[in-house]
Amino acid sequence: MTALRIGARTSPLARTQADWVAARLEALGVDCQFVGVTTAGDVDQRELTQIGGTGVFVGAVRSGLVRGTIDVAVHSLKDLPTADEDGLRVAAVPVREDVRDVVVGAGLAELSERARSGRPVRVGTGSPRRASQLRQWAADHDVALEVVPVRGNVDTRIGHVSGGELDATLLAAAGLRRLGRLVHEQPDGACRVVAGEGSVPAELVGTDVLLPAAGQGALAVEVAVDGGHDRLHLVDRLDDPETRARVVAERTFLATLEAGCLAPVGVLASLSAPAAGASATSQPQNLTLDAVIGRTIGSDVDDRSGPELLRVRGAGPAQEARRIGTELAEQALARLGDDLRR
Numbered sequence: 258m259t260a261l262r263i264g265a266r267t268s269p270l271a272r273t274q275a276d277w278v279a280a281r282l283e284a285l286g287v288d289c290q291f292v293g294v295t296t297a298g299d300v301d302q303r304e305l306t307q308i309g310g311t312g313v314f315v316g317a318v319r320s321g322l323v324r325g326t327i328d329v330a331v332h333s334l335k336d337l338p339t340a341d342e343d344g345l346r347v348a349a350v351p352v353r354e355d356v357r358d359v360v361v362g363a364g365l366a367e368l369s370e371r372a373r374s375g376r377p378v379r380v381g382t383g384s385p386r387r388a389s390q391l392r393q394w395a396a397d398h399d400v401a402l403e404v405v406p407v408r409g410n411v412d413t414r415i416g417h418v419s420g421g422e423l424d425a426t427l428l429a430a431a432g433l434r435r436l437g438r439l440v441h442e443q444p445d446g447a448c449r450v451v452a453g454e455g456s457v458p459a460e461l462v463g464t465d466v467l468l469p470a471a472g473q474g475a476l477a478v479e480v481a482v483d484g485g486h487d488r489l490h491l492v493d494r495l496d497d498p499e500t501r502a503r504v505v506a507e508r509t510f511l512a513t514l515e516a517g518c519l520a521p522v523g524v525l526a527s528l529s530a531p532a533a534g535a536s537a538t539s540q541p542q543n544l545t546l547d548a549v550i551g552r553t554i555g556s557d558v559d560d561r562s563g564p565e566l567l568r569v570r571g572a573g574p575a576q577e578a579r580r581i582g583t584e585l586a587e588q589a590l591a592r593l594g595d596d597l598r599r
């Protein structure tokens with residue numbers, strides 16, 4: 258019996274995610290084999306906002322599916338463009354990891370304290386979503402903040418922190434946890450991130466401060482619609498319907514805004530149990546969608562005064578995830594006027 262070829266980028270995180278999927282397929286009796294794919298996003302060190310945005314990480318992996326050199330592709334869902342790809346199908350969205358971002362180098366309280374002692378705190382991120390929300394946090398707490406555009410892998414970024422050029426950097430908790438680098442987690446969010454021989458202080462930031470990117474912490478397991486392998490249908494069994502409903506709402510919201518993964522948009526769907534007394538089968542779960550949109554979207558210069566972010570919230574039955582996402586985005590667009598329609 259030939260093994261299912263699981264394709265992903267060759268970065269440590271992509272490899273770990275592919276292995277995680279492979280372990281779950283092997284538990285269903287499917288032999289798996291890893292096939293590493295190098296992508297444009299891995300070889301290009303320019304700022305991500307300059308290399309053409311959405312899809313740089315997934316293009317090469319997807320073409321492996323199309324050409325038949327791999328049977329299954331494993332992506333970070335937040336890197337996957339929201340448009341459907343002809344001939345491909347997201348067979349599974351497995352159970353989601355932590356959706357939060359981590360501030361690595363110092364917690365938020367420590368950062369505001371440092372800002373009191375004279376110079377602005379320097380936080381490195383190349384993500385407009387993180388930057389706009391952090392600027393809002395700084396404005397709300399009267400913290401002098403300088404956002405420094407950085408990119409590169411986890412160690413490069415933490416190197417800037419250890420070297421003193423940055424007070425902190427922001428990374429997704431999901432990636433750090435999957436790599437086993439998120440340690441000593443405390444109930445209040447305080448934690449440490451493993452770096453080299455030691456570790457640096459860090460904090461899991463609440464979603465009241467930083468809403469994640471659409472699909473953050475989730476994986477997309479993609480297959481070719483006409484993939485030849487006889488056991489390919491077993492991939493469908495890795496799908497988690499709750500994660501699927503949440504990311505459908507988040508990605509529909511993003512797609513309706515016509516904003517890609519580099520837009521200053523944070524969005525998070527959460528599910529809550531049906532009303533007490535209702536039977537689980539007759540009463541659908543309730544889905545709440547929270548989002549923030551940076552008002553600088555579509556312009557390079559921040560020439561606006563007033564709040565950095567527009568906050569919106571919508572809700573409805575989880576089965577209507579797509580409609581909830583679309584309607585909330587339409588509502589947000591109406592409130593932003595034509596700013597978003599570049």
Ligand SMILES: NCc1[nH]cc(CCC(=O)O)c1CC(=O)O
Nearest residue numbers: 333336428429431432473474475
């Ligand atoms: N944009 C790169 C990327 N894509 C997925 C992850 C981490 C895993 C995840 O968020 O699901 C990261 C790194 C990061 O944002 O820190």
